[in-house]
Amino acid sequence: MVLAKVIGTVVATRKEPSMEGLxxxxxxxxxxxxxxxxxxxxxxxxxxxxxxxxxxxxxGSSARQTHLTDKRPCDAVIMAIVDNWEVGGKxxxxxxxxx
Amino acid sequence: MVLAKVIGTVVATRKEPSMEGLxxxxxxxxxxxxxxxxxxxxxxxxxxxxxxxxxxxxxGSSARQTHLTDKRPCDAVIMAIVDNWEVGGKxxxxxxxxx
Amino acid sequence: MVLAKVIGTVVATRKEPSMEGLxxxxxxxxxxxxxxxxxxxxxxxxxxxxxxxxxxxxxGSSARQTHLTDKRPCDAVIMAIVDNWEVGGKxxxxxxxxx
Amino acid sequence: MVLAKVIGTVVATRKEPSMEGLxxxxxxxxxxxxxxxxxxxxxxxxxxxxxxxxxxxxxGSSARQTHLTDKRPCDAVIMAIVDNWEVGGKxxxxxxxxx
Amino acid sequence: MVLAKVIGTVVATRKEPSMEGLxxxxxxxxxxxxxxxxxxxxxxxxxxxxxxxxxxxxxGSSARQTHLTDKRPCDAVIMAIVDNWEVGGKxxxxxxxxx
Numbered sequence: 001m002v003l004a005k006v007i008g009t010v011v012a013t014r015k016e017p018s019m020e021g022l023x024x025x026x027x028x029x030x031x032x033x034x035x036x037x038x039x040x041x042x043x044x045x046x047x048x049x050x051x052x053x054x055x056x057x058x059x060g061s062s063a064r065q066t067h068l069t070d071k072r073p074c075d076a077v078i079m080a081i082v083d084n085w086e087v088g089g090k091x092x093x094x095x096x097x098x099x
Numbered sequence: 100m101v102l103a104k105v106i107g108t109v110v111a112t113r114k115e116p117s118m119e120g121l122x123x124x125x126x127x128x129x130x131x132x133x134x135x136x137x138x139x140x141x142x143x144x145x146x147x148x149x150x151x152x153x154x155x156x157x158x159g160s161s162a163r164q165t166h167l168t169d170k171r172p173c174d175a176v177i178m179a180i181v182d183n184w185e186v187g188g189k190x191x192x193x194x195x196x197x198x
Numbered sequence: 199m200v201l202a203k204v205i206g207t208v209v210a211t212r213k214e215p216s217m218e219g220l221x222x223x224x225x226x227x228x229x230x231x232x233x234x235x236x237x238x239x240x241x242x243x244x245x246x247x248x249x250x251x252x253x254x255x256x257x258g259s260s261a262r263q264t265h266l267t268d269k270r271p272c273d274a275v276i277m278a279i280v281d282n283w284e285v286g287g288k289x290x291x292x293x294x295x296x297x
Numbered sequence: 298m299v300l301a302k303v304i305g306t307v308v309a310t311r312k313e314p315s316m317e318g319l320x321x322x323x324x325x326x327x328x329x330x331x332x333x334x335x336x337x338x339x340x341x342x343x344x345x346x347x348x349x350x351x352x353x354x355x356x357g358s359s360a361r362q363t364h365l366t367d368k369r370p371c372d373a374v375i376m377a378i379v380d381n382w383e384v385g386g387k388x389x390x391x392x393x394x395x396x
Numbered sequence: 397m398v399l400a401k402v403i404g405t406v407v408a409t410r411k412e413p414s415m416e417g418l419x420x421x422x423x424x425x426x427x428x429x430x431x432x433x434x435x436x437x438x439x440x441x442x443x444x445x446x447x448x449x450x451x452x453x454x455x456g457s458s459a460r461q462t463h464l465t466d467k468r469p470c471d472a473v474i475m476a477i478v479d480n481w482e483v484g485g486k487x488x489x490x491x492x493x494x495x
Contacts, residue, residue, distance in 0.1 A: 008185050010181060047311055056307065062360065065368055072164055123278075205483050262461070271459060357457065374469055
């Protein structure tokens with residue numbers, strides 16, 4: 001899984017029928033300090049996240065292992081909202097503080 | 100999924116029989132402003148898109164989760180035509196305006 | 199899928215029994231003008247291509263969706279021989295002309 | 298599989314229900330000397346590892362081939378704790394010595 | 397598939413039970429002359445190869461399509477030992493000569 005920040009949303013009305021009702025989020029992978037990197041991906045939201053939140057997303061066939069994305073042409077899914085992470089015993093990101 | 104622009108088409112008459120009738124599109128991934136990057140991929144069109152349109156494509160086994168591509172040797176599929184996207188509450192791309 | 203040129207072949211007599219009889223081709227991905235890039239991959243030939251031909255190959259689990267490669271440890275398959283491609287309405291590669 | 302060092306953990310209370318109870322570890326891939334590189338990934342722990350340990354992780358659908366991760370939206374799993382590795386007949390990393 | 401040279405082995409006694417008895421090999425991808433590049437991967441040996449040999453390995457779910465690796469958390473498998481390869485009609489690597 002990859003740590004990323006939700007930075008926006010994508011709207012697409014014409015699409016594979018099975019994708020109806022899914023929400024497409026724009027995500028930027030972050031470094032260990034929570035700073036956004038240069039690239040971005042589009043992932044389906046399976047946890048009800050919002051812009052600015054730090055999340056984990058899974059890619060590939062694993063992105064279809066949720067009720068929302070099962071058997072759909074979805075290759076990236078947000079499957080967790082991150083509270084915090086620590087490296088070497090020290091908190092490096094904590095929700096509400098580091099945003 | 101990845102945001103990309105449809106820039107062309109590929110014709111291949113000799114191919115795996117299961118790929119008969121599918122349309123191969125040339126896609127260039129774009130940045131958050133909708134500007135084309137350097138690379139490109141070939142994806143099967145599952146939504147009836149045209150050149151110049153902004154689309155979302157899915158890769159890997161997820162590219163086979165449409166009626167057109169099911170059980171076929173297809174590793175990239177266009178599964179949505181993009182209307183717009185926004186970052187931080189501001190529209191960064193809108194179909195018809197930003198093209 | 200990726201556009202690539204067939205540049206050679208690989209011979210391997212000792213291998214997974216299920217790979218017996220398959221032909222391993224050396225492929226170099228090309229740019230939009232058909233010029234070879236720096237990297238290369240080894241793919242199984244499912245369409246009867248020859249050296250110098252421009253092809254499409256599929257990667258990952260999609261590489262197993264042909265009769266030849268089904269249930270085999272094959273992660274790249276040539277599934278089409280390319281006749282031509284066009285970008286912005288102009289032919290950029292045509293078989294026999296651009297080679 | 299990839300050689301990596303466990304450098305920390307990620308906490309996420311709001312997540313896909315199927316991910317409940319799984320432990321998310323921060324991993325940094327290492328070079329042949331065991332030195333950490335620049336990137337990092339988040340993987341589920343299937344072997345009971347701890348911070349500072351050298352591990353192997355598997356990605357993609359293979360990350361779901363453990364009892365803990367089966368049918369879950371998990372695309373990276375720690376499936377082994379490394380004792381040592383050798384290159385050209387010489388030990389390059391040994392647990393307890395090279396850490 | 398990718399051409400690579402076997403450069404070493406990895407020992408891991410604590411691991412997913414299903415990985416018991418499998419041999420982990422250190423592989424370095426090579427260029428068309430057979431020279432080793434900078435990166436490396438760990439793959440399960442399904443063909444009985446030894447250090448110094450040139451091999452082909454498959455990644456992703458295709459790495460589970462051997463008797464040894466079926467349904468195991470293995471994302472890279474050595475499925476062939478290479479005898480030789482040729483580019484443009486000329487042998488570029490031949491076992492025993494180019495090593």
